[in-house]
Amino acid sequence: MPAEISWRYTLIPPKQWKRLADRAVANVEDESKDRAKAGADPDDSFEARREQAEQIKADNADDDLQPGMVGRLRLMVSAATPALLARAIKDVKAAMGDVQVEVPAQAALPLLLEQFPGESVGADLGSLSAGPAGGLALWGRYSDVYQPALGMLGSHNQVGDRIQIERGRALGWIGIPIGYVKSNGTVVHFDSHTQIGRGHGAGIAVLGQSGGGKSSFVMLMFFWLSESGVRCSVLDPKIDFAGFAYYIAFGPQVLDPGFMADADAGILGTPASRFQPVNREFWDDTEIVDLARGARGSQDPWRINDTFDDGYSLALDLTDVLFTDQAHRSIVRKALRSMSAAHKEATAAGRSFVCGYGDALSYIRSEREELEADYQSARTKGDTSTLRHARDEFDEVITRLENGERVPFLRLLLGKGTDPQSKDRRAHQRRVIYTMAGFTSPDHPENPELWTDKDRNASAAMLSVLSRMRRDNLSGRMGTNPTTGEPGIPPTAAFVDEGNMVTADAAGRGYLTVNVRQGRSLNSTLFFIDQQARGMQAIEKQASTESAEVNQFATVLAFKQRSKGEARSALAALRSSDDDVSSAEVDALARKLQAEEVGGLLRIGDCALRDPDSRVAVVTIDQMFHVLQRAAQTNPKLKAVDWANPVPTDPRDWDINPEALLRVRTNIAVAARTDPDLDEGSAGHQDRVDDIEGPSVGEDLEDELDAGRERTETPVAAGPG
Ligand SMILES: Nc1ncnc2c1ncn2[C@@H]1O[C@H](COP(=O)(O)OP(=O)(O)OP(=O)(O)O)[C@@H](O)[C@H]1O
Numbered sequence: 001m002p003a004e005i006s007w008r009y010t011l012i013p014p015k016q017w018k019r020l021a022d023r024a025v026a027n028v029e030d031e032s033k034d035r036a037k038a039g040a041d042p043d044d045s046f047e048a049r050r051e052q053a054e055q056i057k058a059d060n061a062d063d064d065l066q067p068g069m070v071g072r073l074r075l076m077v078s079a080a081t082p083a084l085l086a087r088a089i090k091d092v093k094a095a096m097g098d099v100q101v102e103v104p105a106q107a108a109l110p111l112l113l114e115q116f117p118g119e120s121v122g123a124d125l126g127s128l129s130a131g132p133a134g135g136l137a138l139w140g141r142y143s144d145v146y147q148p149a150l151g152m153l154g155s156h157n158q159v160g161d162r163i164q165i166e167r168g169r170a171l172g173w174i175g176i177p178i179g180y181v182k183s184n185g186t187v188v189h190f191d192s193h194t195q196i197g198r199g200h201g202a203g204i205a206v207l208g209q210s211g212g213g214k215s216s217f218v219m220l221m222f223f224w225l226s227e228s229g230v231r232c233s234v235l236d237p238k239i240d241f242a243g244f245a246y247y248i249a250f251g252p253q254v255l256d257p258g259f260m261a262d263a264d265a266g267i268l269g270t271p272a273s274r275f276q277p278v279n280r281e282f283w284d285d286t287e288i289v290d291l292a293r294g295a296r297g298s299q300d301p302w303r304i305n306d307t308f309d310d311g312y313s314l315a316l317d318l319t320d321v322l323f324t325d326q327a328h329r330s331i332v333r334k335a336l337r338s339m340s341a342a343h344k345e346a347t348a349a350g351r352s353f354v355c356g357y358g359d360a361l362s363y364i365r366s367e368r369e370e371l372e373a374d375y376q377s378a379r380t381k382g383d384t385s386t387l388r389h390a391r392d393e394f395d396e397v398i399t400r401l402e403n404g405e406r407v408p409f410l411r412l413l414l415g416k417g418t419d420p421q422s423k424d425r426r427a428h429q430r431r432v433i434y435t436m437a438g439f440t441s442p443d444h445p446e447n448p449e450l451w452t453d454k455d456r457n458a459s460a461a462m463l464s465v466l467s468r469m470r471r472d473n474l475s476g477r478m479g480t481n482p483t484t485g486e487p488g489i490p491p492t493a494a495f496v497d498e499g500n501m502v503t504a505d506a507a508g509r510g511y512l513t514v515n516v517r518q519g520r521s522l523n524s525t526l527f528f529i530d531q532q533a534r535g536m537q538a539i540e541k542q543a544s545t546e547s548a549e550v551n552q553f554a555t556v557l558a559f560k561q562r563s564k565g566e567a568r569s570a571l572a573a574l575r576s577s578d579d580d581v582s583s584a585e586v587d588a589l590a591r592k593l594q595a596e597e598v599g600g601l602l603r604i605g606d607c608a609l610r611d612p613d614s615r616v617a618v619v620t621i622d623q624m625f626h627v628l629q630r631a632a633q634t635n636p637k638l639k640a641v642d643w644a645n646p647v648p649t650d651p652r653d654w655d656i657n658p659e660a661l662l663r664v665r666t667n668i669a670v671a672a673r674t675d676p677d678l679d680e681g682s683a684g685h686q687d688r689v690d691d692i693e694g695p696s697v698g699e700d701l702e703d704e705l706d707a708g709r710e711r712t713e714t715p716v717a718a719g720p721g
């Protein structure tokens with residue numbers, strides 16, 4: 001990571017400046033006399049300083065005093081590991097020459113003070129006091145402690161969005177605030193598309209045990225992104241996102257026993273329903289597709305794809321998900337091949353050819369009839385066991401597909417060429433949520449071998465939705481920014497909850513891999529939520545074998561982890577690959593990713609965040625607004641309580657719940673009293689090369705400016721290695 005340079009100037013009032021300058025000039029003059037006395041050799045650099053001093057003296061000689069300015073150059077070096085840090089420091093030293101490197105334990109306060117105008121006067125910080133003549137004294141800084149705490153932007157080790165200058169151009173931007181660094185309260189900003197803007201991977205992995213706050217955080221992002229114009233599509237197996245959107249749009253009406261019936265009938269908000277949105281605009285921009293209830297064939301591979309070939313390849317993938325038995329797979333594949341041949345023939349003859357996955361059944365049936373004929377003729381001749389067995393295999397497939405028309409999830413996939421072909425090509429709204437009422441996670445989500453047919457149906461429906469999301473999100477079509485009028489690829493985002501259901505099979509992994517790999521150039525991000533790290537690691541691995549890039553998941557948020565093993569693999573997702581720390585150290589770090597109750601650092605809503613620069617810190621997510629906290633409620637008991645509160649019709653009436661902010665501050669205040677090392681909370685490392693002298697008139701001036709600053713800095717001779 002490159003060193004960050006901060007070069008700040010302090011403007012000093014004329015009188016103060018004169019006092020400081022006179023002192024500095026006097027010192028130079030003293031030295032000049034001493035040199036003359038000792039008969040020292042002429043020295044160019046000293047001569048330059050002397051001339052500078054004379055100039056300042058001349059400038060200050062008249063009554064018309066001028067303010068002065070002092071510059072302070074600071075280089076900040078940070079790295080993911082101690083080894084990388086040592087290397088980075090070495091590089092900076094090599095580039096900068098003789099510089100002093102410090103690894104300060106508590107840089108927060110001086111860096112914070114730096115953010116405010118004026119010079120701090122220790123005694124006055126935290127109180128409002130009057131200057132000698134009444135009124136506020138100019139040069140001193142008077143502020144309420146409450147304010148600096150709010151203004152701690154960028155004053156301490158920090159994660160999240162960053163603007164980066166590359167060949168004179170600013171890359172990236174600073175997104176919305178999502179929470180605070182737990183150990184020091186720094187506000188963390190995050191916008192999912194910043195990482196793409198800075199040339200990093202398109203993935204955001206959200207990992208952690210059940211109930212840790214993954215979905216709540218992602219729903220927050222979903223809300224802010226979709227409202228800011230990012231087209232968002234969500235694969236929402238647990239109906240969390242749908243509930244979120246229903247509550248924001250309809251408020252407490254969602255608790256009415258008749259509400260879901262109208263939702264199922266698709267009439268919410270229409271004159272046919274007694275439920276009308278309190279936020280009409282929000283509702284109009286939201287589409288909720290319930291995969292458990294959609295019409296037969298509504299997610300058919302050919303219905304949701306533009307070309308026969310795209311439909312065909314999805315149909316093959318669905319076949320692998322739906323059927324585990326190789327014999328069954330071959331039977332369906334053969335039917336699909338026959339359909340492909342029929343398509344070719346029709347196209348060659350200039351006829352149109354329309355088909356659906358459900359049509360495979362008729363091809364399979366006719367094969368079955370041929371088999372029957374073979375069987376009957378073989379019966380007269382002798383051994384028929386092979387044919388009988390083959391016939392049984394066919395019957396199993398036929399039964400599965402026939403019943404499938406009445407089975408949730410599977411029925412959506414079984415379209416037919418004879419169905420009314422209104423291609424579902426509505427313009428994508430801000431929000432599309434594919435939800436799955438009645439979905440229950442398999443007992444062994446990570447092991448498809450153990451899945452039931454019901455699990456497979458759900459997984460296949462999810463795959464179909466992913467394919468659709470990919471078509472919507474990765475079109476790469478240029479558009480016009482509605483605000484600036486500039487051309488560009490409109491930003492999109494995909495959200496996948498219960499990621500393990502998707503990554504358990506190769507096809508699902510493949511879809512997500514393409515999503516993260518191409519997302520970077522097509523301005524499309526992927527939020528991937530999973531209880532375990534392994535799904536995300538599998539995608540990362542697959543993506544990196546297909547291209548040389550690494551870190552497809554530029555941002556990782558690890559919420560509290562269920563077990564030591566999980567914590568260790570989440571830690572691996574947070575750290576860079578060239579780490580070389582002892583296993584004891586790894587264990588100690590992994591422990592921090594567990595719940596507070598078992599000796600970790602994380603409470604509900606806390607996570608370890610690794611940003612695209614590999615900076616890591618424990619972050620407390622702040623859902624900020626009462627409405628959003630309530631809407632994101634996933635606990636069924638609390639839903640009834642939270643969703644009973646009205647949703648204001650005007651967002652300006654949304655009120656803020658400062659609980660998270662206050663909790664973070666309280667904890668920091670307590671820690672500051674009991675634990676001198678506030679940095680403990682951070683799993684990463686960040687250190688500075690501080691206070692490299694700027695264009696200064698002399699050391700005394702620097703000292704003068706430093707006086708009164710409460711610094712506790714530990715000088716470090718050199719980086720190890
Ligand atoms: N930042 C937060 N601050 C306070 N409470 C939170 C926060 N985030 C989540 N919660 C609460 O924690 C509970 C669980 O959250 P959530 O449903 O997001 O967990 P999850 O990680 O998605 O779990 P699962 O893996 O079971 O889906 C909810 O009741 C939610 O209100």
Ligand SMILES: [Mg+2]
Nearest residue numbers: 214215216497
């Ligand atoms: Mg969840």
